[in-house]
Amino acid sequence: MKLNSALFAATLALLLTGCWTSEAPLMPDDAMDKPALSGTYSRFEDKVFTGDRYVVSLEGDELLVEHSEFGNAAKPAYAITFDALVDDLYLAQVVNANGKMEAYRMFRINDDGNEAVEMDFNCGEPETALPGVESDGTDCQFSSYDSLKKAALARAAEYSEHETGAVIVSRFERILSD
Secondary structure, eight states, X not given: OHHHHHHHHHHHHHHHSOOEEESSOOOOGGGOBOOSOOEEXXXXXXXXXXXXXXXXXXXXXXXXXXXXXXXXXXXXXXXXXXXXXXXXXXXXXXXXXXXXXXXXXXXXXXXXXXXXXXXXXXXXXXXXXXXXXXXXXXXXXXXXXXHHHHHHHHHHHHHHHHSXXXXXXXXXXXXXXX
């Protein structure tokens, strides 16, 4: 019963968190960094392995991610670009395999890429006060990278200092290196 309560709490926290997105990818080429993420990763929610495996490879400035579930063949999932914020925190732009903008996330990348923690942002007054940001009450829609980066830096500082402003979605552990 304790396991179900933990998963319920993690799911509830994610549902209460807003999403950051935009109509099209906003991250400019000169902002893109290349964190040491390549290889095969297992995904965990809390401490529970989800059965998901991700193969991550670097192509240009993008990390291409293929996803397999419970041993099924890997299929293209996402292209992710990163912009370094503070310490080991990165703003990630997630675009699906069809080229559609999915979301912006924050990742904490530890131990030379052996662990990556994915976080979702809150969406509140600090973001909606910036130019070019619209909100429906839970989600933020950005129209400029300048505002997006300012918001991400503020949330990264808040998370670094108080561990607030973002909610942990998943943790990825590298099981094989490229």
